[in-house]
Amino acid sequence: MQRSTDLHEFLNSEQQWLPSLSVDCVIFGFHENELKVLLLTFRRTDLLALPGGLVHRQEDVDDAAKRILAERTGLTDIYLEQFHTFGQLGRGSDHFGRKIAGANGVDLPADHWFTRRFVSIGYYALVDFSRVVPSPDVLSESIGWYDVRELPSLVLDHSLIVQKALDTLRLMLDHRLVGFNLLPETFTMGDLQRLYETILGKKLLRTNFQRKMLSLEILERLDKKWTGGAHKAPYLYRFDTKKGEEYLNNVDNRPERINT
Amino acid sequence: MQRSTDLHEFLNSEQQWLPSLSVDCVIFGFHENELKVLLLTFRRTDLLALPGGLVHRQEDVDDAAKRILAERTGLTDIYLEQFHTFGQLGRGSDHFGRKIAGANGVDLPADHWFTRRFVSIGYYALVDFSRVVPSPDVLSESIGWYDVRELPSLVLDHSLIVQKALDTLRLMLDHRLVGFNLLPETFTMGDLQRLYETILGKKLLRTNFQRKMLSLEILERLDKKWTGGAHKAPYLYRFDTKKGEEYLNNVDNRPERINT
DNA sequence: ATATTATTGTACCATTATGATACAATATCC
């Protein structure tokens, strides 16, 4: 995989990019009842930011999001979903771009392209952060997971972007069954419940959660799982892709409150 | 209100605009059990398109959407909501821009800015089309309402944009109570039901719809309405803004299916 | 006046979904 090149090269790369547009990725990491977000710091600064980047002149924006995530964090094969585009005035990157360049000994000319305004398209994803090893690119000093409940302050409007992504994730949780692409191929009902609880930020009643999930008829029950714990072994389940598609395609399963 | 200027002026206006970005508005019109979309044809062509436009260099994108809608259709004070950004390759406007210019006797040079690629931010709104008089701007030959169930073919990817907007509208219908900003100040339960039925594209059971709406406790019951019809007079209702806000702010009213 | 008509508001019942508790089943450890 092609990783980002260095800052000087980047600052001279205006011709490569679609002007005015950027992409920012909110990668939620789930593990052990914690929900975290992947953040980078820029070299020689302590500025925290979402992994983001620019779109090539001849590149589908969805593809750009995947490429940017890969280049900046090393993460590949992750399902990204667009959720909102941020185009407020005052998310201008003048101060911001100048600060980053400055920290690396570059004094940007008054009208340098990187100091101009960008409108940013937000994408989000949900991964199991114990099974993913992000690595920072050359523009970045560090990369790491930060708990969503105590997020430090971020560059530009990135805090707002994270908040909007989280709202969308919660809203879409069972509409899109987004959870299933971050569980292992097979999982227990407890695994699934912990995922839901972490994303929704609240406890669910075990028995009713189980009843509900089984009633959706999108899970295939497999063998039991003998973990070595001193207790009854839980069943393993697999997400039944075919039934899952049917479920999602059924208009009646949309989360609308008016039915009859 | 400033309306759009002529084509030649527009084609020389590159400096005004944020490059690569456009906005398209999907205005749904509701009246008498019909759901329609507002479309324009470009001058001297029969190309149908959504009202769209470009963003000024120093202009909030949400503001740009409102301005564009006003300039191109004459509609003002309409609540627009962003729903998706369209950035596929191949929605390129080369062929498209050249066709429009050509129809008006302008032969665009090979790399004219208007033939380049645009990424478009989609906004939608819902209005009562009997109470709104759109008028086409100078770029357009005509403006009119088209039934969503039998949409003619549109320019670029505008059919896709309409479909996505409609999906979003239906999904958000009672989550955001989006319907209320297009009913008159006071309305009957029948009015409200017809609105829901038209947007959802299906019949609802009168008695249960009434029960549901009343149970939300966001409607204020007023006097009866004597229409002159040979039947019992229905109550009029007003949307109670304060209670409505409370309702929308209550997380428990989000359309999630996993509760306990 | 009175009957007729169309529509509305509400009551009511059957069915389904949800919140909550109880309890038997069972892998492992001791």
Place this chain on the structure above:
DNA sequence: GGATATTGTATCATAATGGTACAATAATAT
């Protein structure tokens, strides 16, 4: 074999929803 922690299911009470019935009531026709 008994203790322990967890899981799967049953069950009950309550709430929400789908569906029907019916009385109330503005206008109109008689």
